[in-house]
Amino acid sequence: MSAITNHCQLCxxxxxxxxxxxxxxRVVNVNDEDHPAFCRVILQWHVREMTDLSEPERSELxxxxxxxxxxxxxxxxxxxxxxACFGNIVAHLHWHVIPRFCLDPHYPNAVWGSHTAGSRQxxxxxxxxxxxxxxxxxxx
Amino acid sequence: MSAITNHCQLCxxxxxxxxxxxxxxRVVNVNDEDHPAFCRVILQWHVREMTDLSEPERSELxxxxxxxxxxxxxxxxxxxxxxACFGNIVAHLHWHVIPRFCLDPHYPNAVWGSHTAGSRQxxxxxxxxxxxxxxxxxxx
Numbered sequence: 001m002s003a004i005t006n007h008c009q010l011c012x013x014x015x016x017x018x019x020x021x022x023x024x025x026r027v028v029n030v031n032d033e034d035h036p037a038f039c040r041v042i043l044q045w046h047v048r049e050m051t052d053l054s055e056p057e058r059s060e061l062x063x064x065x066x067x068x069x070x071x072x073x074x075x076x077x078x079x080x081x082x083x084a085c086f087g088n089i090v091a092h093l094h095w096h097v098i099p100r101f102c103l104d105p106h107y108p109n110a111v112w113g114s115h116t117a118g119s120r121q122x123x124x125x126x127x128x129x130x131x132x133x134x135x136x137x138x139x140x
Numbered sequence: 141m142s143a144i145t146n147h148c149q150l151c152x153x154x155x156x157x158x159x160x161x162x163x164x165x166r167v168v169n170v171n172d173e174d175h176p177a178f179c180r181v182i183l184q185w186h187v188r189e190m191t192d193l194s195e196p197e198r199s200e201l202x203x204x205x206x207x208x209x210x211x212x213x214x215x216x217x218x219x220x221x222x223x224a225c226f227g228n229i230v231a232h233l234h235w236h237v238i239p240r241f242c243l244d245p246h247y248p249n250a251v252w253g254s255h256t257a258g259s260r261q262x263x264x265x266x267x268x269x270x271x272x273x274x275x276x277x278x279x280x
Binding site for chain 1 (some may be wrong): 188189190191198199202206209210213220221222223224225226227228229231240247248249250252253
């Protein structure tokens with residue numbers, strides 16, 4: 001396990017509103033303007049790549065990512081789920097979990113691509129509370 | 141397991157030059173102009189989302205994705221690895237595995253984002269042969 005570094009934004013700050021966490025990872029609401037259900041799954045310590053983790057750590061991190069995916073599908077029924085692990089700007093292991101809708105502001109492009117004609121798809125009431133409950137249920 | 145569909149590009153075509161395959165997935169060289177080491181890991185049957193797979197299938201698919209990541213790191217020593225599973229255009233489960241370099245044509249943006257000042261980073265000789273050998277070694 002690498003030491004937490006003072007120079008990394010995701011070592012120093014939660015990176016969003018923490019919805020759920022354990023000793024391995026936290027799930028945060030990033031309050032994305034265009035994609036309000038966008039969350040990130042952020043490792044609790046500083047590592048750059050998935051293959052810097054041990055195999056059990058990788059498996060457990062992906063289990064959390066897939067639980068976040070399933071929780072979103074159960075509540076929102078999105079047209080697609082997008083998953084991504086980049087870290088080109090903040091090289092601290094984190095996953096983007098983004099429910100996508102045919103009418104959202106970038107569809108069918110990646111959310112890092114060009115805007116299209118769509119608009120923000122608002123969330124149902126109490127979305128993040130329901131998301132937390134679904135996530136906990138998925139993680140068992 | 142969903143049936144193969146005649147309407148899906150990745151059911152009808154390999155989606156690139158097949159470098160390695162088994163009954164679960166194939167790894168293809170997509171011959172990307174800007175990112176020559178870009179490969180995709182494509183499921184052998186038609187499924188939209190990771191959470192449509194059983195847990196053992198998910199784990200095995202991710203093992204192949206991470207083996208592709210490690211193989212690239214061993215040969216190229218990239219500045220970062222980017223992993224992504226979108227499928228907004230072709231909703232047949234596939235992973236993008238992209239070694240990134242600080243001097244590549246999109247860094248630090250996602251490869252689906254704006255071009256930057258960088259240029260194509262050419263591959264070492266016999267790269268794909270070496271990649272195949274490293275991938276097989278990783279998969280054990």
